[in-house]
Amino acid sequence: MRPPFYLRQLKRDLDTWIAKGLVDEDNKEAILASVGAGSQARTLDVILAVFGVILIGAGAMSFVAANWAAMAKLERLIVLFGSLWAAYGIAGWFMANNRGAIGQAFVLLGVILFGVNIHFVAQTYNIQAHYPDGLLLWGVGAILAAALVPSRAALALALGLGGWWTWQETQHFGAVLHLPFLAYWAVCTAIAWYMNWRPGIHLSSLTLLGWFVISFEAIQRLLGWGDAEVLTIFIFLPLAIWSLMQLLERNDANGLALSTGHYAFFVFLIAYGVLQLPDNDSQSPSTTWLGFAALMTVVSVGAVTAGFNRKTFSVLDVFGTLFACVTTMAYIFLVQRYDDVLDIPYLIFALIVILWSVQRGVRLQDTFVINWSTVAFGLWFLYCYFKLFEDLALVHQSLFFTIGGVLLILLSLTLEFLRRRLIAGVQPTAKEATP
Amino acid sequence: MIWARILLLAAAQTIALGYMIVDRQAMLNASRVVTLKVVPVDPMDPLRGEFVILNYAISRLKPAELDGEDKFNNADTIYVTLQNKGEDWAAVAIGHRPVAVQGGVVIKGTVNYANEFTVDAKTTTELNITYGIESFFVPQGMGRDIEDTRQKGDLTADIAIDPKGRAAIKAMRRKGEVFYVEGIL
Numbered sequence: 001m002r003p004p005f006y007l008r009q010l011k012r013d014l015d016t017w018i019a020k021g022l023v024d025e026d027n028k029e030a031i032l033a034s035v036g037a038g039s040q041a042r043t044l045d046v047i048l049a050v051f052g053v054i055l056i057g058a059g060a061m062s063f064v065a066a067n068w069a070a071m072a073k074l075e076r077l078i079v080l081f082g083s084l085w086a087a088y089g090i091a092g093w094f095m096a097n098n099r100g101a102i103g104q105a106f107v108l109l110g111v112i113l114f115g116v117n118i119h120f121v122a123q124t125y126n127i128q129a130h131y132p133d134g135l136l137l138w139g140v141g142a143i144l145a146a147a148l149v150p151s152r153a154a155l156a157l158a159l160g161l162g163g164w165w166t167w168q169e170t171q172h173f174g175a176v177l178h179l180p181f182l183a184y185w186a187v188c189t190a191i192a193w194y195m196n197w198r199p200g201i202h203l204s205s206l207t208l209l210g211w212f213v214i215s216f217e218a219i220q221r222l223l224g225w226g227d228a229e230v231l232t233i234f235i236f237l238p239l240a241i242w243s244l245m246q247l248l249e250r251n252d253a254n255g256l257a258l259s260t261g262h263y264a265f266f267v268f269l270i271a272y273g274v275l276q277l278p279d280n281d282s283q284s285p286s287t288t289w290l291g292f293a294a295l296m297t298v299v300s301v302g303a304v305t306a307g308f309n310r311k312t313f314s315v316l317d318v319f320g321t322l323f324a325c326v327t328t329m330a331y332i333f334l335v336q337r338y339d340d341v342l343d344i345p346y347l348i349f350a351l352i353v354i355l356w357s358v359q360r361g362v363r364l365q366d367t368f369v370i371n372w373s374t375v376a377f378g379l380w381f382l383y384c385y386f387k388l389f390e391d392l393a394l395v396h397q398s399l400f401f402t403i404g405g406v407l408l409i410l411l412s413l414t415l416e417f418l419r420r421r422l423i424a425g426v427q428p429t430a431k432e433a434t435p
Numbered sequence: 436m437i438w439a440r441i442l443l444l445a446a447a448q449t450i451a452l453g454y455m456i457v458d459r460q461a462m463l464n465a466s467r468v469v470t471l472k473v474v475p476v477d478p479m480d481p482l483r484g485e486f487v488i489l490n491y492a493i494s495r496l497k498p499a500e501l502d503g504e505d506k507f508n509n510a511d512t513i514y515v516t517l518q519n520k521g522e523d524w525a526a527v528a529i530g531h532r533p534v535a536v537q538g539g540v541v542i543k544g545t546v547n548y549a550n551e552f553t554v555d556a557k558t559t560t561e562l563n564i565t566y567g568i569e570s571f572f573v574p575q576g577m578g579r580d581i582e583d584t585r586q587k588g589d590l591t592a593d594i595a596i597d598p599k600g601r602a603a604i605k606a607m608r609r610k611g612e613v614f615y616v617e618g619i620l
Binding site: 072074085091107114125130137141176 | 443
């Protein structure tokens with residue numbers, strides 16, 4: 001499961017080495033295969049086949065839906081079970097005849113039909129149980145397909161269904177912290193890991209992130225914290241994960257630590273930027289929050305300091321991490337008393353963190369960090385502009401929009417110029433990784 | 436090898452679907468049956484494509500008028516004890532656990548929301564409850580007829596309730612006459 005940027009670089013290097021006579025051309029495919037680089041044509045095969053079965057599935061479902069009411073129950077069951085077995089039968093035939101890509105597409109069709117069948121069986125027999133259970137059952141069926149065949153497409157579908165399931169449980173049923181999702185997610189992630197499938201790991205990371213976001217209210221209820229306090233979880237926790245991942249990255253051959261670190265830093269940057277947006281609660285910070293914040297600060301600063309000793313982090317990283325932790329804690333303590341005067345200092349704090357992020361991206365030659373830091377700066381600038389005009393309520397609307405439009409155009413040109421300059425400076429060995 | 440895996444997958448998913456059907460049939464066959472009056476929907480809910488909305492007298496309950504517990508939150512599981520009151524059944528007790536009443540049958544539901552309102556300085560709580568029997572998939576050509584019957588107040592439903600309190604629509608009646616019976620085929 002090598003990162004894509006590594007595979008691209010290796011292909012370029014192999015061509016150079018072959019030209020120089022360092023590597024035998026006959027060994028090129030074997031070398032690429034050994035690090036999991038497949039051919040482009042094969043990927044296209046799979047994509048086309050998947051599109052094909054989705055169209056077939058849509059056509060079959062439309063036909064069934066159009067004639068559903070006229071069918072007797074027995075006819076319905078024959079159609080439902082027959083289509084499921086037909087899809088898997090065709091999948092098995094293609095796979096047994098070395099047409100794995102098309103076989104995979106029919107496995108996906110089988111999993112989609114399984115979900116459709118759950119719906120139609122429930123409809124036929126007037127089953128209206130706790131409806132997210134239907135999604136869970138579908139998701140488990142997809143996991144089974146992912147593990148047994150094995151099927152990457154089924155795993156991707158399983159992760160999507162898992163996200164939908166936990167969203168329904170959380171949003172429709174009393175905003176409870178939906179812990180069973182974590183078990184479901186862990187199984188999916190373990191399969192992605194076992195398959196050595198990098199996009200699957202990304203997808204599972206995004207799904208987990210989504211779970212944290214939709215669990216915001218539930219976490220708040222569980223901990224009894226205010227909005228801003230809960231939001232600091234999305235600052236402290238990712239910062240701790242990022243700093244720990246940077247320590248691991250040195251020994252990480254497959255880029256997992258790099259990707260996890262990227263995700264964590266991205267979440268930290270967003271959460272730090274929006275900390276001043278939620279309504280501020282009148283209560284004082286709770287003791288549990290204080291304990292959490294202190295613990296996370298110790299972990300983050302400790303990891304960064306250890307990394308500094310091992311030359312993984314610079315002195316600016318140590319100060320940047322400490323600055324982010326201390327200003328977050330200070331904001332929570334001060335916001336109840338000095339809400340009105342904290343806006344400007346906090347905007348300056350956010351700018352400092354963004355600049356630290358840009359500096360880190362440039363120093364590490366990491367285009368992902370540079371790109372997202374540039375976006376963060378743009379958003380920060382626009383927020384400042386809106387904030388300014390919110391305070392100057394007398395300024396005419398037409399002036400607001402005119403100046404806003406001009407600034408937006410100038411900002412986009414400036415940021416793109418800045419981004420290209422920064423990336424141009426690091427291009428020769430840039431980490432082109434996306435998280 | 437791949438055939439064995441595919442067969443296992445198809446069989447497992449077929450068993451899961453089959454279980455849904457068998458479990459529902461087991462409920463319908465082995466459970467106690469109560470007849471509930473379907474009340475008109477206000478405002479009238481038009482036929483939603485393939486199913487009609489069914490509201491029951493036990494869909495809205497006031498804890499103050501019943502035995503058992505008074506305090507419920509949104510999304511709470513609720514057990515409603517029903518007793519035969521002549522032609523149909525009515526709620527007599529509620530609780531977070533089944534409340535035993537002589538000759539009673541307990542149905543399990545979920546509190547959608549607890550609505551508090553004040554009339555003449557007296558605060559009353561009304562619970563909106565669902566039991567999983569609130570929509571009925573319409574046999575072909577019967578939708579409009581069922582809608583009209585429901586709005587006139589002539590519709591009743593025979594509800595099968597298993598020992599755990601789970602409910603399923605076993606039959607539909609118009610003015611007491613059965614016009615639809617749920618079956619496996």
